[in-house]
Amino acid sequence: MASERAAPTQQAEAVADTGLIGKVRRILWGGGKTTEVRPVEQRKTLAWRQANGRDADEAQFLGEIRRMLERTPSLQASRVNIIGLKRVKERFGDSWQRVADRADRIARNVIERHMELGDIYAGWGLDTYIVVFARLSEQEARVKCYLIGNEVVRTLLGDEASEYLEVKTAVTRVDGSVDLQAVGSMDRLFAGAEVIGPLAPPSEPVPPPTPDPVDTIGAELGLSYVPIERDRPAAPVVPESDGVRANLLVGIDFVFRPMWDPTRNVIATYRCIPQVRLSDLDGAVGDASLAVAGDAEAMARLDSAVIARIKADLKAMAVDGRRLIIAMPIHFETLCSTAQRRRVTQEIGAIPEAMKQYLVIEVVAVPSGVLKSRLMDVIAPLRLHCRAVSLQVAIGTIDFSQIRGTGVSAVGADISHLAKSEFIVMQQLSRFQRAAEKAEVVTFLHGAQSRSLVAAAVGAGFHYVDGDAVAATLARPERIVPFQLADLYVQR
Amino acid sequence: MQVLVIDDDVAVRQTIALLLEDAGIEVVQAADGKEGLRAFQRARPDLIVTDIIMPEKEGIQTIIDIRKQDPNLPIIAISGGGRIGNTDFLEIAARLGASTTLPKPFDPEVLVDLVRKLAGAGKKA
Numbered sequence: 290m291a292s293e294r295a296a297p298t299q300q301a302e303a304v305a306d307t308g309l310i311g312k313v314r315r316i317l318w319g320g321g322k323t324t325e326v327r328p329v330e331q332r333k334t335l336a337w338r339q340a341n342g343r344d345a346d347e348a349q350f351l352g353e354i355r356r357m358l359e360r361t362p363s364l365q366a367s368r369v370n371i372i373g374l375k376r377v378k379e380r381f382g383d384s385w386q387r388v389a390d391r392a393d394r395i396a397r398n399v400i401e402r403h404m405e406l407g408d409i410y411a412g413w414g415l416d417t418y419i420v421v422f423a424r425l426s427e428q429e430a431r432v433k434c435y436l437i438g439n440e441v442v443r444t445l446l447g448d449e450a451s452e453y454l455e456v457k458t459a460v461t462r463v464d465g466s467v468d469l470q471a472v473g474s475m476d477r478l479f480a481g482a483e484v485i486g487p488l489a490p491p492s493e494p495v496p497p498p499t500p501d502p503v504d505t506i507g508a509e510l511g512l513s514y515v516p517i518e519r520d521r522p523a524a525p526v527v528p529e530s531d532g533v534r535a536n537l538l539v540g541i542d543f544v545f546r547p548m549w550d551p552t553r554n555v556i557a558t559y560r561c562i563p564q565v566r567l568s569d570l571d572g573a574v575g576d577a578s579l580a581v582a583g584d585a586e587a588m589a590r591l592d593s594a595v596i597a598r599i600k601a602d603l604k605a606m607a608v609d610g611r612r613l614i615i616a617m618p619i620h621f622e623t624l625c626s627t628a629q630r631r632r633v634t635q636e637i638g639a640i641p642e643a644m645k646q647y648l649v650i651e652v653v654a655v656p657s658g659v660l661k662s663r664l665m666d667v668i669a670p671l672r673l674h675c676r677a678v679s680l681q682v683a684i685g686t687i688d689f690s691q692i693r694g695t696g697v698s699a700v701g702a703d704i705s706h707l708a709k710s711e712f713i714v715m716q717q718l719s720r721f722q723r724a725a726e727k728a729e730v731v732t733f734l735h736g737a738q739s740r741s742l743v744a745a746a747v748g749a750g751f752h753y754v755d756g757d758a759v760a761a762t763l764a765r766p767e768r769i770v771p772f773q774l775a776d777l778y779v780q781r
Numbered sequence: 782m783q784v785l786v787i788d789d790d791v792a793v794r795q796t797i798a799l800l801l802e803d804a805g806i807e808v809v810q811a812a813d814g815k816e817g818l819r820a821f822q823r824a825r826p827d828l829i830v831t832d833i834i835m836p837e838k839e840g841i842q843t844i845i846d847i848r849k850q851d852p853n854l855p856i857i858a859i860s861g862g863g864r865i866g867n868t869d870f871l872e873i874a875a876r877l878g879a880s881t882t883l884p885k886p887f888d889p890e891v892l893v894d895l896v897r898k899l900a901g902a903g904k905k906a
Contacts, residue, residue, distance in 0.1 A: 714836075
């Protein structure tokens with residue numbers, strides 16, 4: 290193992306010694322001339338070529354990588370990984386022109402967030418990124434690149450969009466030319482990978498060390514805990530009703546985000562996140578899809594689909610003995626219409642009485658400046674059918690004085706798409722929490738993407754925190770999992 | 782003796798720097814963990830004082846990263862505030878590599894004494 294580790298370190302030193310960062314920048318943004326790349330016979334390489342044919346840009350790109358490698362003999366081609374968004378670009382079609390800059394910003398933010406000291410990356414156009422990790426083995430670097438790419442693609446297209454990701458490793462041919470080799474599937478990648486740092490693969494939560502603390506926590510929360518078998522088949526997914534597939538919505542998927550309660554050191558709440566695919570891809574961006582489902586009618590249909598799914602999950606929980614809390618998002622706008630509110634209330638009312646104690650209704654997309662009277666209209670009918678009602682608001686827009694006495698138990702925000710510096714976000718979190726404390730409401734934070742944001746939220750006093758830095762999304766709500774501050778730093 | 786002070790709160794960082802400089806200790810400053818790691822690489826200080834809750838890279842991850850490169854460098858983790866008690870953060874910091882911890886607010890003399898003691902010993906307390 291020691292010798293395996295030595296090589297990356299030497300690579301890192303070589304990278305540092307040769308000032309590769311500067312070189313990469315010069316090479317990639319300096320308008321280098323096109324290089325002729327000789328054709329390669331091997332079948333296994335370069336999905337891009339198979340899909341699109343090699344164009345001048347790609348030839349130039351490969352030529353630049355070759356020159357970079359020639360100038361830095363100690364840097365092996367196999368340590369140069371490429372994250373490609375060309376297929377994402379194709380998926381967007383004509384819309385790409387409008388979203389390219391934003392997609393590039395998202396990609397760079399994600400990549401930079403996972404860079405460690407000595408790591409380097411560079412962009413090529415707005416859809417290709419070269420990444421060199423200084424201290425990871427080749428296998429670890431490929432895994433990390435895959436996970437970074439996956440996060441980028443999921444942010445752009447939603448959680449089921451991994452198929453649009455391309456991750457490749459540079460290879461040098463005997464004739465000196467450079468080509469790109471597609472890395473294997475996720476499963477193959479993880480076989481043999483030992484350390485992947487903060488980018489844990491989407492996986493099941495860490496099993497509890499002993500059942501005792503879980504029982505204790507469950508009792509404290511009023512949840513009786515029944516261990517579930519690991520290989521138990523997933524809860525049946527409710528088929529979407531005919532009405533759900535409106536013209537605007539070409540498909541709805543669901544994932545569940547574990548929410549950490551740092552005051553009790555437990556994950557016992559799972560937030561449902563519908564993933565919407567729109568006919569026009571604009572706005573189909575993971576969590577944000579909730580807010581861009583289209584018009585009010587589409588939103589209402591989406592909300593109905595969510596209720597149907599949660600009802601099925603709660604029924605499954607009743608059958609298999611899991612006792613968890615599920616947070617179910619419903620649009621504020623849907624609840625504003627008397628007719629829609631009545632329909633939603635009826636649908637939620639059809640959830641078995643015994644299971645309503647495990648349901649939290651999270652009213653999302655609450656407008657700024659909403660008045661107490663309006664909130665009371667919206668909240669009151671829901672309170673009868675759930676454990677609690679919470680509000681998801683845009684951070685910095687809510688007047689907490691309007692919340693007291695409305696029946697709202699918790700208020701929170703989703704920061705996953707905030708394009709602000711962490712410093713600014715952390716200041717906003719502190720102010721938000723202080724205001725919430727005065728109003729005596731519980732707080733939650735969605736979409737904490739880094740440990741520093743999680744630490745800031747916990748330090749500020751947020752009661753629930755979720756996001757990639759805590760735990761990946763799951764296909765269904767799993768079970769109560771003990772989770773302590775130290776678990777944030779466990780290499781998963 | 783050179784000490785690297787990492788804290789995103791400029792007032793706290795400057796105060797600690799002045800305190801240490803008054804005691805004849807050279808100080809290098811950094812505003813967050815990322816900047817702190819770069820400063821550590823560049824300056825190779827004799828001791829690090831780091832806050833925990835910071836943007837970009839928080840203190841515990843910063844300590845973990847520095848420990849990978851220098852297992853013996855004395856590191857003092859400082860933190861304060863927080864409703865659930867940042868003692869939790871300091872406990873984790875100690876478990877994951879801090880030589881010692883100091884909850885905010887602290888007595889300036891205690892910090893200076895700790896710095897002298899740890900930097901002098903040159904190893905984990």
